[in-house]
Amino acid sequence: MIKSRICEILGIRYPIIQGGMAWIADASLAAAVSNAGGLGLISSVNAGTEAVRDEIRKCRQLTDKPFGVNIMLQAPNAAEIAQLVIDEGVKVITTGAGSPAPYMEAWKAAGIKVIPVIASVALALKVQALGATALVAEGAESGGHVGELHTMALLPQVADAVDIPVIGAGGIADARQAAAAFILGADAIQVGTRFLAAEECTVHQNYKDRILKATDNSTMVTGKTLGHPVRSLKSPFSTTFAKMEADPAVKPEEILAFGTGALRKAAKEGDPNGSYMAGEAAGMVNRIEPARAIVEDLILGAEKILRKAATEHIE
Numbered sequence: 001m002i003k004s005r006i007c008e009i010l011g012i013r014y015p016i017i018q019g020g021m022a023w024i025a026d027a028s029l030a031a032a033v034s035n036a037g038g039l040g041l042i043s044s045v046n047a048g049t050e051a052v053r054d055e056i057r058k059c060r061q062l063t064d065k066p067f068g069v070n071i072m073l074q075a076p077n078a079a080e081i082a083q084l085v086i087d088e089g090v091k092v093i094t095t096g097a098g099s100p101a102p103y104m105e106a107w108k109a110a111g112i113k114v115i116p117v118i119a120s121v122a123l124a125l126k127v128q129a130l131g132a133t134a135l136v137a138e139g140a141e142s143g144g145h146v147g148e149l150h151t152m153a154l155l156p157q158v159a160d161a162v163d164i165p166v167i168g169a170g171g172i173a174d175a176r177q178a179a180a181a182f183i184l185g186a187d188a189i190q191v192g193t194r195f196l197a198a199e200e201c202t203v204h205q206n207y208k209d210r211i212l213k214a215t216d217n218s219t220m221v222t223g224k225t226l227g228h229p230v231r232s233l234k235s236p237f238s239t240t241f242a243k244m245e246a247d248p249a250v251k252p253e254e255i256l257a258f259g260t261g262a263l264r265k266a267a268k269e270g271d272p273n274g275s276y277m278a279g280e281a282a283g284m285v286n287r288i289e290p291a292r293a294i295v296e297d298l299i300l301g302a303e304k305i306l307r308k309a310a311t312e313h314i315e
Helices: 005-010 027-035 049-062 078-087 101-109 121-130 151-161 175-183 193-197 205-213 236-246 252-259 262-269 280-284 291-312
Strands: 016-018 040-043 067-072 092-096 113-118 135-138 166-169 188-191 219-222 230-233
Touching (some): 016 027, 016 040, 016 291, 027 040, 027 049, 027 067, 027 291, 040 049, 049 067, 049 078, 067 078, 078 101, 101 113, 113 121, 121 135, 121 151, 151 175, 175 188, 175 291, 193 205, 193 280, 193 291, 219 236
Parallel strands (some): 040 067, 067 092, 135 166, 166 188
8 A cells, every 4th residue: 555654644544635626625525535545625715714614613523534624825814714724623734825924833833734735846945944744746737726837847856855745736637647646756646626526526517517528628727917827627718718818908907807706606506607627637537436436546546556567667
């Protein structure tokens, strides 16, 4: 069985973390992943601070295993959530979209393990210096907000640069990709897009159907000119957003206003004019299955591949 520092640090069986997908990652999905031996995450981006508290408490009713909360640091209620995780006794958090520096002292004092998501070596070194427990090196293949570097190049450079555990993310949807991440230096993997097709994922069925119908070229990146690149499935929303972005007559504030609430529309309402965030590996997701099956397929499958590679490819 694949074991790593992450398993020991987080108290989990398998070195896999479920992505903290905004408006999607709730208690139902997080508990299912944790019960399967990974680390489930609850998103802090949903209907407000108290809704996050409710999901944390609901998750504790669904699992006695470790789970965490993902905090988007640019969210208007980020400071409230930063205190909420302390008050609720959450033991693991991942962070994105900003620096965790303002909250690190309080989190560490509360015994919280802090795992920032980064997209460059420079950011990896910064969060290590801040006292991060581990970090997620996320390549541009991932869904949602993305950086410039892709996983194949980013992951080994980050692994070489830091001493803390590195979790590989971006473009990981099957056991082959998981095995590659471990070879590239990852102590664990983080997976988002494939968990959209988990039975326990409560995202709107239209969202799941779009993922299942996706092909290798079904995603696109918008928002680069605004400084907030996002990868999502091609849809009426994303194509219109791209056209607005390319039109010099359209002001940035108009584009941002058009995009406000688009992810919620997709995740909760299945609105075709919503933003269906997903990674490039969406084309590899072709069935609905329990979270446990996903966890075991990725990790146990990667283990078989690594064993086979060690015995069959060296003369």
